Amino acid sequence: MAQIPDMAKKVPMMFRAQVEGRCQLQRVYTDRNKSNEAQDSERWVSEWVEKAYPSPPVFDLTVQTRSYQLNWRFVTNGGQDDGIIRPVIGSFGWPFYPGSSMKGVFRQACNKDQAERYCGKELSGKDWQPGILRFHGGYPTNTQWTDRLVDIIHPQQERQVQREKTTSAFAQVSLYRPELQFGISSTELLDDTEWDTIWQIWERGLSSGLGCRVSAGYGQVADHAGQTLFKCRLKGQGQAPKLLDVDETGEFRPNIFRAAIRGHALRLFGGLTDATNAERLVNELFGSVQGSGDVGLLAMSFQPCREIIGSYGRGRWEQPTYEVEGDLYWMLNRPLADPNQRKALSNLIKALMHFAMVFGGFGKSWRRADHRIFYPDYAEQDAKPLIGCHWQWSEQSLTRNYKVRKLENIATFLQAIRKVARTWVQLQKANSRQWAKTWREAWHPQNVQVWGRVAREAEDSRAVEWLHGPYRPAMPTANILEGTIKQTSVTGKLNRIGRLWHRMYPIVRLVRNPEDPDGKPIAKMRSRPEYLELLTLFPNDSPEFLDFLDFLETQQTMFQKLWP
Amino acid sequence: MYAKAYGIIETLAPLHVGASAGEESGNLNLIFRDQFTQTGIIPGSSIRGRFRADMRSGSEDENTWYGHEAIEGREDGGTTEAIVKFEHASLVWLPVFCPGQPIVWITCPYLLKRYGRIRQIEAEIPDPYTAPRGLPGRQVDTTKKVLFFNLGFLEIEREADLSAWVPNKEGTDKKLIDPNLTVVVADGDIAMLHDMALYRQSRVKLVDDMKKVDTEKGAFFNVEALPEGSILIFPIALKQTGWQPFEAGEKTEELYFGGLESVGFGRCQVTIGGKY
Numbered sequence: 140m141a142q143i144p145d146m147a148k149k150v151p152m153m154f155r156a157q158v159e160g161r162c163q164l165q166r167v168y169t170d171r172n173k174s175n176e177a178q179d180s181e182r183w184v185s186e187w188v189e190k191a192y193p194s195p196p197v198f199d200l201t202v203q204t205r206s207y208q209l210n211w212r213f214v215t216n217g218g219q220d221d222g223i224i225r226p227v228i229g230s231f232g233w234p235f236y237p238g239s240s241m242k243g244v245f246r247q248a249c250n251k252d253q254a255e256r257y258c259g260k261e262l263s264g265k266d267w268q269p270g271i272l273r274f275h276g277g278y279p280t281n282t283q284w285t286d287r288l289v290d291i292i293h294p295q296q297e298r299q300v301q302r303e304k305t306t307s308a309f310a311q312v313s314l315y316r317p318e319l320q321f322g323i324s325s326t327e328l329l330d331d332t333e334w335d336t337i338w339q340i341w342e343r344g345l346s347s348g349l350g351c352r353v354s355a356g357y358g359q360v361a362d363h364a365g366q367t368l369f370k371c372r373l374k375g376q377g378q379a380p381k382l383l384d385v386d387e388t389g390e391f392r393p394n395i396f397r398a399a400i401r402g403h404a405l406r407l408f409g410g411l412t413d414a415t416n417a418e419r420l421v422n423e424l425f426g427s428v429q430g431s432g433d434v435g436l437l438a439m440s441f442q443p444c445r446e447i448i449g450s451y452g453r454g455r456w457e458q459p460t461y462e463v464e465g466d467l468y469w470m471l472n473r474p475l476a477d478p479n480q481r482k483a484l485s486n487l488i489k490a491l492m493h494f495a496m497v498f499g500g501f502g503k504s505w506r507r508a509d510h511r512i513f514y515p516d517y518a519e520q521d522a523k524p525l526i527g528c529h530w531q532w533s534e535q536s537l538t539r540n541y542k543v544r545k546l547e548n549i550a551t552f553l554q555a556i557r558k559v560a561r562t563w564v565q566l567q568k569a570n571s572r573q574w575a576k577t578w579r580e581a582w583h584p585q586n587v588q589v590w591g592r593v594a595r596e597a598e599d600s601r602a603v604e605w606l607h608g609p610y611r612p613a614m615p616t617a618n619i620l621e622g623t624i625k626q627t628s629v630t631g632k633l634n635r636i637g638r639l640w641h642r643m644y645p646i647v648r649l650v651r652n653p654e655d656p657d658g659k660p661i662a663k664m665r666s667r668p669e670y671l672e673l674l675t676l677f678p679n680d681s682p683e684f685l686d687f688l689d690f691l692e693t694q695q696t697m698f699q700k701l702w703p
Numbered sequence: 704m705y706a707k708a709y710g711i712i713e714t715l716a717p718l719h720v721g722a723s724a725g726e727e728s729g730n731l732n733l734i735f736r737d738q739f740t741q742t743g744i745i746p747g748s749s750i751r752g753r754f755r756a757d758m759r760s761g762s763e764d765e766n767t768w769y770g771h772e773a774i775e776g777r778e779d780g781g782t783t784e785a786i787v788k789f790e791h792a793s794l795v796w797l798p799v800f801c802p803g804q805p806i807v808w809i810t811c812p813y814l815l816k817r818y819g820r821i822r823q824i825e826a827e828i829p830d831p832y833t834a835p836r837g838l839p840g841r842q843v844d845t846t847k848k849v850l851f852f853n854l855g856f857l858e859i860e861r862e863a864d865l866s867a868w869v870p871n872k873e874g875t876d877k878k879l880i881d882p883n884l885t886v887v888v889a890d891g892d893i894a895m896l897h898d899m900a901l902y903r904q905s906r907v908k909l910v911d912d913m914k915k916v917d918t919e920k921g922a923f924f925n926v927e928a929l930p931e932g933s934i935l936i937f938p939i940a941l942k943q944t945g946w947q948p949f950e951a952g953e954k955t956e957e958l959y960f961g962g963l964e965s966v967g968f969g970r971c972q973v974t975i976g977g978k979y
Contacts (some may be wrong), residue, residue, distance in 0.1 A: 141849045141858035149843045151802040151851055186802035199715065199957060199970070217904065227904055230717075230931040238967025239906050259965065262878065273959075273969035275716065322967070353914065473913035546970070622778050700745040 143653075157222065165223040167291070167308045167383060178383050180223075180310035182288045188285040191232025195278045198322040205338060206320040207345060207360045208603050209230040210442050211393055212290060213541035214313035214357060214472075215240055215350030224351065225312035229276070234284060234314060236277035236349065243323060245274065248344035257337065266302035271329075272337070279314065287306070287315035287390070296398075297486035298636065300405045301578045305477055310383060313357065315390075319349075335608075345637040348438060349473075354426050354472050356393040359440035366471040368485040369492065371536040372444075377528025378503040381446055381459060389448045389459020393441035395502035396467055400439075400491045401425045407494070407560045409581035413573035417581075424487075426472075437488060438472035441465055451511075451525045458525045464533055468490075470557050480566055490559040493542050497552065498589075498675050499640050506636075508643040517607060527644030531645050537662040541647045546591050546671060549701040552588070557582075579638070580677050589690060590674040592698045594643065596667060601675050601697055602641050606630055611690055622690055625685040638684070640675035674698065705788075708939040708977035709821045710958070711746070711870050712792055713879060716970040717902040717928035720745050720961035726946040731925045734901070738795060740813050741894035742903075743929045745960055750937055753958055754789070754948050767839045768946055787946050787979075790936035793817055796869070796880055798930055799900040801851055804841045808885045808934070809900070811893040815868055821938045826867045829887045832860040837883035853899040870934065873955040873974040878949060881932060902930045928961075929969055939979065 143149060155162035162179050171178055176697045177185075198204050215236055217227040227237025246258045259270040293308040323337060349358035379389035406426060408417035426435030443465035469488045475481055499505050507527035510518040517523060532540050543552050564570060575581040594600055604610075611622035624630050624639070631637025646669045647662040678684050691698060720743070721865035722733040730881070734743045755769040767786065774781030793820045796808035810818075812828050819828060836861065848859040866882035888896060905925050910917045929935075949956045955974040963969065 141845060141847055141856040143843050143845050143849065143856055146842075146856060149851075149856070153802050154851070189803055190805050191800075192806070201957065228800070229902070230800075231806055237904055237906075238965075239904070239963070242966050243909060270965055273965050273967060275970075347914070351914075432915065434913045443892075473915075514820060586933070 146650055151186050151516040152179060153186065155685065157220070164220060165309045165311070166223075167310055172387075175385050177385055178289070178310060180312065181384055182266050184288045184312060187228070187232065188288070191285070193282060195233060195280055195320070196230055196621045197319070198275060199324075202322040202324040203338075204320050205341075206280055206318055207601060208318045209314075209316055209349075210359050210361045212313040212315055212357050212622050213317055213319070213350055214290070214311065214352065216622055223309075223311060225575075226314065229278070233278055236319060236321070238274040240350070241274040242272075244344040244347065244349065245272075245341055247347070248340045251684055253336075257340075269326075269406040271325050271327050273324045273326070274326065277321040279317040280320045281318065284314050284317050287382060287384075287388065288312050290315075291380070291383055296402060296405065299402050300409070300580050301575075303579075303635075304450075306375075308383075332430035346470075348440075354435045354438040355463070356439050356441055361403040361442060367468050368471055368481075369469045369488045369562070370466060371492065371540055372464070372466050372533035373496075373530060373536070374445075374533050375501065375528060375530035376460065376462045376509060377500060377505075377530075378451075378502060378525050379459040379461040387459070389450070389461065389551060390504070391443070391446055391448065391463050393439070393467075395505075396441065397425070397439050399495050399501045399505060400488070403491050403495050404487075404506075404560075406578075406580050406582040407491070407557065408564060409575035409578050410583035410586065411557065411561050411574065412564050413571040414568050414578065416564070416569035416571055417575055420564065423567070434473050434474065436472055436484065438470045440470065442468070453521065454524070456522055460525065464515050473660075475545060477566075483562055483566055486559045487490070487563045490556045493552075494556050495545055496530060496532065496540070497644055498673060500530045500642070502528060504528055506640045507606070508600065508603060508641050510603065512597050513643050514603040514607075515598065517603075527641075529643070531664070534664065537647055537664065541662050541669065543644070544646050544649075546593065546699065546701055549589060549591060549671075549673070553702050581637075584597045586677060587702075588676045588678065588700060589702040590676065590698040591701045592672050593646070594670040596669065596670040600643055600670070600672055602672060606641070610687070612692065622686055624683060624687050628679060628681050629687055638677040638679060640673075642673045642675070643670040644673060645670055672698075673701075705940040705942060706944050706978040707973060707979040708941060710750070710792070710937050710939060710974065711795075711879075711934040711974045712937070713972045714929055714931050714933045714935075714970075715957070715972055715975075716931050717968050718743075718745075718931075718933065718961050718971065719926060719928040719963050719968045731927065734927055734929065737791075740811065740890060740897075742794045742797070742814070742897045744794070745935065745937070747789040747791045747937070749960060750792060751785075751789045753960055756788075757958070758846060758948065765823060768889065784942075786874070786942045788940045789931075790938045792935040793938050794897075794929075794933060796885065796934040797897060797900050798880075798932040799852065799896060800897070800930075804850055805839050805884060806932075807850065808880050808932075809888050809893065810868070810885070811888050811890045811894055813890045815887070816894070818868065818936050821936055822870075824867060829863050829868075830861055830863060831889035831892075832857065833863045833865070834859045834861075834886045836862045836864055838886065850886065852888075852892075852896050854895050857888070857892075870936075870974075880932070900930055902928045926963070928963075932956055939975070939977070941979055944979055945964050 152162045158230050164180050216224045226234040246254050257270045257272045260268045262268055290311045290313040291308050292311050295306045298304045298306050345360050381387040405421045408420050422433045422435050427433045443463055445463040445464040449460045451458050504527050509527040509529035574583045609621045609623040613621035626632045648665050649660040650663050652658050652661045709814050722735045737744045743836045755765050758765045770785035771783040794814055798806050798808050800806050815828050843849055849856050865885045869878045872879055905923055907923045908917045944948045958971055958973045959969040961969045962973055
């Protein structure tokens with residue numbers, strides 16, 4: 140054994156004990172982010188890729204290959220480390236999609252005859268006749284896989300919907316937008332038409348997603364043909380999450396859609412049935428690891444057509460931002476126990492998307508309207524953090540999805556949404572006389588109020604000022620105290636979630652359809668739209684909230700109560 | 704009396720030749736190992752079976768070369784002796800991937816001895832911890848050349864040109880692997896390093912219609928395999944020449960060995976040399 144000073148510190152991360160001070164791969168040390176020190180996962184990954192071979196393994200000429208671009212991240216868990224999801228490392232350091240996983244996906248996409256011919260057939264006495272195909276697995280086609288390997292997981296459902304709680308982020312290792320080449324060969328000579336069939340089966344398999352975490356948008360190929368329940372095109376801007384690297388790279392992460400929709404489902408169910416049932420319904424829809432685990436009914440995939448990662452602010456306020464537009468797909472992830480419920484499920488996911496779009500945004504700071512659009516006076520100051528995000532339907536999806544364009548529509552809209560959700564509750568036999576009373580944001584008439592007004596233009600947002608200054612100036616002569624919700628339990632503050640959502644929902648214009656002049660009008664976005672300025676409140680009994688509600692009810696006329 | 708030939712196997716995919724059921728440990732499907740060095744081997748019977756099966760699909764008479772199968776009802780069984788005889792394939796060079804250092808191919812004196820005997824190499828067998836001058840070491844504040852393995856930091860103690868021990872690519876004077884990336888380790892260490900070098904993967908059965916572990920039928924099981932890029936050798940003895948295992952005139956061909964062929968394991972490039 141060689142004599143080396145500080146030997147223990149030079150052992151590669153992959154060979155260290157998973158204990159504090161050595162290599163805790165999944166752990167995110169928040170103080171290291173502040174001091175620009177690399178996380179263990181970053182070091183592990185940089186050691187891994189440093190000497191990995193610079194060119195991908197090549198399949199032999201007898202192996203048929205096809206390449207596919209994935210639209211976001213991809214990971215198939217190697218299962219070699221406890222406590223972290225990380226890729227299978229194949230020959231010479233290249234990450235690898237195992238042939239065994241490939242065969243599994245392929246087999247599921249086959250009909251019975253195909254499965255028996257291609258993947259093998261069970262004979263009597265537990266014996267097997269092998270199939271004719273070999274599945275050689277998949278490799279990234281270029282070295283870009285070495286970038287952005289460290290991925291972040293931050294579960295926060297409880298904190299967002301149910302109760303105050305500190306949550307932490309974890310590291311995971313996944314490939315960012317890889318192009319993967321897959322190989323299949325046959326023990327028999329096959330003609331081209333049969334190979335076409337084989338690749339068609341494989342592509343059908345691909346549409347169910349590759350690797351793990353597929354229901355959260357991982358492992359989805361760019362052109363998939365899954366069982367789409369609902370599809371729409373959206374565009375938005377906001378704060379991009381930072382990755383764990385020292386440069387704090389910003390990344391648009393499509394799993395924000397899933398997190399938002401899952402949260403809204405929990406809120407709506409929490410207002411219709413008891414907490415246990417509401418959680419069960421959400422676990423069935425979106426999956427969970429509770430008990431023996433649920434595979435969610437819903438999977439999603441986001442195919443961006445435009446994506447710009449920029450930055451906002453200076454110095455310590457600097458934040459990565461995104462501007463993105465693309466198609467969001469919600470797909471059936473597994474067969475329904477009762478196929479007749481498919482319609483109810485697509486209605487439900489559609490309703491949840493409409494609900495999300497009318498009342499909030501997605502991802503970081505989703506409870507706030509984007510201050511860069513609606514409060515430029517604030518946003519243009521130096522040394523201010525970026526607040527809010529703004530999402531709207533793209534032109535193609537507008538007519539079918541805008542749903543509300545008047546304040547009066549809100550009550551009927553909510554009634555319809557709750558009806559769809561209630562139908563699902565009943566179909567799943569999750570009825571209860573109770574509702575989730577103790578949750579912060581259960582959507583029940585006793586727990587939530589929606590107030591609104593029409594804003595004539597973007598800068599005509601009134602409530603946004605209340606977030607940063609008093610809503611009522613003090614008038615000592617009239618014995619009136621200053622009223623403010625700034626930095627209180629109503630609005631929340633850094634690392635504390637408030638009880639107020641502020642949304643500026645663009646009002647569309649209805650015009651005659653040039654292609655069908657006698658038919659229904661179509662929706663168009665104005666170049667300078669008006670907005671429904673919506674405040675969603677989840678009152679608690681703090682004095683500042685009671686005072687604020689009193690102000691809304693008796694001392695102002697701009698906002699009117701829309702629901703309940 | 705016998706013509707002596709040999710086969711070189713280069714693995715192009717992980718190679719899993721399973722051990723017998725008695726040697727399985729827990730839910731890890733082990734590969735078959737040589738009892739002295741504890742490194743992976745392909746038994747002669749597996750090699751013979753593959754060659755025989757491939758000849759069966761051709762025109763030549765497999766029974767002549769590989770021996771006649773037993774015939775039911777005949778008193779002596781009707782079997783004949785094979786003309787071509789195989790021994791097991793043992794490792795010559797095994798690639799080891801370790802973060803932060805180049806991929807190096809390792810071997811040990813015991814394995815080289817067998818290789819040298821089969822190839823009739825005159826050169827003296829190098830001592831443990833010999834590597835060529837061109838081997839890049841690891842940067843760890845020492846003037847010595849050091850590599851990290853799962854045993855710890857190992858120092859290269861001697862320098863020597865090892866290219867005589869690296870087989871050529873068929874029909875060229877190019878080497879199968881870069882002779883500068885080779886290291887001879889001790890006989891007693893290779894079992895541990897072999898453990899580090901093996902390809903490992905967990906597998907599990909999912910339920911038929913969704914991505915969920917089939918907890919009723921399936922359990923996690925791990926599979927190990929020799930990694931791709933491994934070089935093995937096996938000797939062949941023939942009672943008469945004229946054996947033509949591949950297409951006419953070809954000395955090298957892709958063959959599949961071992962199990963899990965349908966999931967991409969076992970693809971190998973096999974080259975036959977010597978007199979046959």
